[in-house]
Amino acid sequence: MTRPTELTIRRPDDWHVHLRDGALLHGVAPHTARQFARAIVMPNLSPPMTDRAGVAAYRERILAATGSARFTPLMTLYLTDATCPDEVERGFGEGVFVAAKLYPAHATTGSAHGVTDIAQIRPVLERMAAIGMPLLIHGEVTDAHVDIFDREAVFIDRTLTRLVADLPDLRVVFEHITTAEAADFVAGAGPNVAATITPQHLHINRNAMLVGGIRPHAYCLPVAKREHHRLALRKLATSGFDRVFLGTDTAPHAQHLKEAACGCAGLFNAPFALESYATVFEEEGALDRFEAFASLNGPAFYRLPVNEDTVTLRRETVTVPDVIDCNGTPIVPFHAGETLNWKFVF
Numbered sequence: 001m002t003r004p005t006e007l008t009i010r011r012p013d014d015w016h017v018h019l020r021d022g023a024l025l026h027g028v029a030p031h032t033a034r035q036f037a038r039a040i041v042m043p044n045l046s047p048p049m050t051d052r053a054g055v056a057a058y059r060e061r062i063l064a065a066t067g068s069a070r071f072t073p074l075m076t077l078y079l080t081d082a083t084c085p086d087e088v089e090r091g092f093g094e095g096v097f098v099a100a101k102l103y104p105a106h107a108t109t110g111s112a113h114g115v116t117d118i119a120q121i122r123p124v125l126e127r128m129a130a131i132g133m134p135l136l137i138h139g140e141v142t143d144a145h146v147d148i149f150d151r152e153a154v155f156i157d158r159t160l161t162r163l164v165a166d167l168p169d170l171r172v173v174f175e176h177i178t179t180a181e182a183a184d185f186v187a188g189a190g191p192n193v194a195a196t197i198t199p200q201h202l203h204i205n206r207n208a209m210l211v212g213g214i215r216p217h218a219y220c221l222p223v224a225k226r227e228h229h230r231l232a233l234r235k236l237a238t239s240g241f242d243r244v245f246l247g248t249d250t251a252p253h254a255q256h257l258k259e260a261a262c263g264c265a266g267l268f269n270a271p272f273a274l275e276s277y278a279t280v281f282e283e284e285g286a287l288d289r290f291e292a293f294a295s296l297n298g299p300a301f302y303r304l305p306v307n308e309d310t311v312t313l314r315r316e317t318v319t320v321p322d323v324i325d326c327n328g329t330p331i332v333p334f335h336a337g338e339t340l341n342w343k344f345v346f
């Protein structure tokens with residue numbers, strides 16, 4: 001079989017990004033806007049985006065920072081124990097946000113105001129089920145007794161299984177899945193449950209973080225797991241299954257905040273996101289399924305139209321820089337110093 005030298009697909013969307021705020025927003029958002037038409041923007045700022053006014057103002061700041069007329073940020077609401085169902089419904093109805101995000105309290109960066117117990121937000125979830133509004137879930141338990149490598153699988157057993165059984169109409173995106181258990185769960189769930197997968201969880205297992213020295217730039221949450229989990233994720237992503245889609249979880253942190261005694265969680269993968277994913281699909285012999293994962297499955301689940309324009313990747317070696325200056329903040333990107341075999345052209 002001849003290997004294609006160019007790949008043109010409908011322009012993809014990124015269904016999970018952290019764009020930050022202030023000067024850093026201006027440094028990182030253009031990287032996402034360059035490759036993607038739309039992006040689901042996480043609300044875990046400090047303070048978090050917990051109401052319509054805050055989310056609407058943040059959306060304006062993003063539009064100003066990207067400077068791209070063809071990029072559309074899709075906003076999300078940060079759920080807390082105190083979230084009011086009427087506020088959720090109003091914001092969704094007005095188009096201020098397209099989804100709400102559930103961070104279990106203290107699960108990850110910016111989750112201190114998250115939900116302490118899912119029972120606390122039951123009225124909100126019932127309302128979301130009634131109005132067809134997606135719930136985006138960071139699926140990890142926070143119980144100190146649960147090993148960090150088991151937190152996603154335990155979340156499925158303790159929380160997610162019951163949630164989707166109790167509220168079958170609730171539309172759920174199980175975000176940035178990292179385990180074979182999560183892949184199996186989504187593959188076996190009904191039509192209202194979908195998942196996103198990051199490039200890093202398709203490329204690396206936990207050895208990348210811990211062998212030959214500790215590598216903070218491979219550390220994100222949920223943390224990368226064993227090799228058999230990575231293989232299960234690659235299988236699901238490239239299988240053609242229609243409820244799994246692209247979500248980079250690009251989560252930039254300044255270099256010095258990662259290279260620290262207590263380094264921040266999160267990888268900055270936006271600058272070479274499509275190159276990174278395309279590499280995986282090619283390695284799996286599934287380039288013909290890349291467009292569905294990147295550009296079709298997400299809009300179908302979110303009930304949005306697919307994008308009309310296209311992007312092209314060319315077979316060409318690109319070297320990922322060691323550090324990228326993001327409007328004055330040096331950030332080490334995912335794949336720093338490595339070469340990838342695809343180049344984003346336009």
Ligand code: DOR
Nearest residue numbers: 108109220221251265266
């Ligand atoms: O690694 C991560 N970084 N995981 C998250 O859930 C949050 C994110 C961030 O905001 O930095």
Ligand code: ZN
Nearest residue numbers: 018042249251
């Ligand atoms: Zn995230």
